[in-house]
Amino acid sequence: MRFRAKIADLACLNHFSRVTGTIARLARSCALRLTAGKLFFILADRAAGGGVGLWCELCQGNYFDEFQMEGVAAEHNEIYLEVVPENLSRALKTAQNAKAFKIKLTNKHCPCLRVAVELPSLSNSSRIVTHDIPVGVIPRRLWSDFREPNVPDFDVSIYLPALKTMKSVVERMKNLSNSIVIEANLRGEMNLKIETDLVCVTTHFKDLGNPPWASVDGCQSSSQGRDPECMAEARIDIKKLQQLLAGQQVNPTKALCNIVSKRIVHFVLLHEDVSLQYFIPALA
Numbered sequence: 565m566r567f568r569a570k571i572a573d574l575a576c577l578n579h580f581s582r583v584t585g586t587i588a589r590l591a592r593s594c595a596l597r598l599t600a601g602k603l604f605f606i607l608a609d610r611a612a613g614g615g616v617g618l619w620c621e622l623c624q625g626n627y628f629d630e631f632q633m634e635g636v637a638a639e640h641n642e643i644y645l646e647v648v649p650e651n652l653s654r655a656l657k658t659a660q661n662a663k664a665f666k667i668k669l670t671n672k673h674c675p676c677l678r679v680a681v682e683l684p685s686l687s688n689s690s691r692i693v694t695h696d697i698p699v700g701v702i703p704r705r706l707w708s709d710f711r712e713p714n715v716p717d718f719d720v721s722i723y724l725p726a727l728k729t730m731k732s733v734v735e736r737m738k739n740l741s742n743s744i745v746i747e748a749n750l751r752g753e754m755n756l757k758i759e760t761d762l763v764c765v766t767t768h769f770k771d772l773g774n775p776p777w778a779s780v781d782g783c784q785s786s787s788q789g790r791d792p793e794c795m796a797e798a799r800i801d802i803k804k805l806q807q808l809l810a811g812q813q814v815n816p817t818k819a820l821c822n823i824v825s826k827r828i829v830h831f832v833l834l835h836e837d838v839s840l841q842y843f844i845p846a847l848a
Contacts, residue, residue: 565701567598567643568668570630577665580627581656582813583620583838588653589811590618590842595702595710598633598643601625605649606710616804617713617843626837636704643669644707646700647677655679655695663690675699713843715830718822719796722748723773724831727819730756731809733767738802740765743847746805746821746829747797750774750790775820796823798846808842816840 571577587594587605597604607618624631635641656679659665664682669675679695702710724730737744737758745757752772758765808831816833823829824846831842 565634565636565643566669567633568630568666569624569628569632570667571627571665572629572663574662576627577656577659577662579814579837580622581653581659583622584649584653584656585813586811586840587618587620588649589813590616590807591649593646593648594618596645596647596699597710598645599635600633600641608709616845617841619712619841621839623837640704642707644702644704644710645669645675645677646702647697651695651697652677652679655681655697658693658695669699670696675701713841715822717824718830719790719825720748720750721775721820721822722752722754723775724819724821725754725769725772727809727812727816731806731812734802734806734809737765737767738806742802743799744802744805745797745799746823747795748772748821748823749795750792753795755795796825798823798826798829800829800844800846804844808844814838814840 571580591605591607595604595606595608597606601624603622603624605618605620607616633641633643635643656665659681661684662681663684666680666682668678670678675698677697677699679697681693681695683691683693685691733756734744737756740763741758741760745759746754747757748754752770752774754769754772756767756769812833814833814835816835818834819832821829821831827846829844829846831840831844833840833842
């Protein structure tokens with residue numbers, strides 16, 4: 565099992581740093597899955613029940629100048645590692661003006677991702693800062709716990725308003741309640757609601773648009789034949805939503821959410837070369 569990679573382009577390095585910064589805000593610990601063509605950050609708390617789920621996918625060719633890996637076996641050419649994304653994010657912050665960033669899997673006293681950052685120097689000699697980030701190797705029998713989650717059979721899918729706007733609304737609302745109701749319909753309307761014994765506050769958004777899911781691969785959802793005015797709603801933990809909005813360092817070109825009434829809200833944030841899915845279960 566081997567892995568080594570290098571980023572020499574500063575723009576790619578800073579973008580990768582922003583992605584890991586976002587993941588660090590969303591997960592204390594997660595799985596890093598390495599394949600020949602892609603990297604995935606995966607949080608499978610949902611399997612344990614009641615937790616959030618996270619699936620972030622990056623094409624390595626968009627970031628790395630060199631990328632070599634050998635998986636656990638020829639027919640299973642993948643590596644699954646348990647990582648603390650905050651540690652990786654911290655190491656990347658030291659690389660903001662770096663000439664090169666190298667990362668490789670080592671195993672001296674314990675499995676580690678060794679990060680070597682080559683910094684610019686006034687003299688001919690280069691300065692190299694090294695970080696050893698401890699990781700756990702996830703055995704193959706557990707890999708099935710980290711497969712891509714199925715997109716739920718949603719009632720309504722809707723584009724999100726500007727995330728900065730949504731973030732400021734949610735931040736104000738979180739002082740009033742621990743939970744928030746998200747509701748949306750097929751007319752491009754979405755409401756964020758706080759309901760307590762003392763207060764009821766609603767923020768309305770309209771003309772957001774609904775993604776044309778039905779035309780993609782003939783994929784049908786339970787929104788087919790649904791009354792366009794009818795709202796689908798789910799009550800979720802407001803802190804988990806705030807965490808998603810506050811953690812965004814990658815400005816997505818498209819952001820949408822799928823609502824399965826009273827069950828789950830599935831957020832999808834898309835950038836040119838990153839896709840992030842985030843699942844927040846509904847509260848009873």
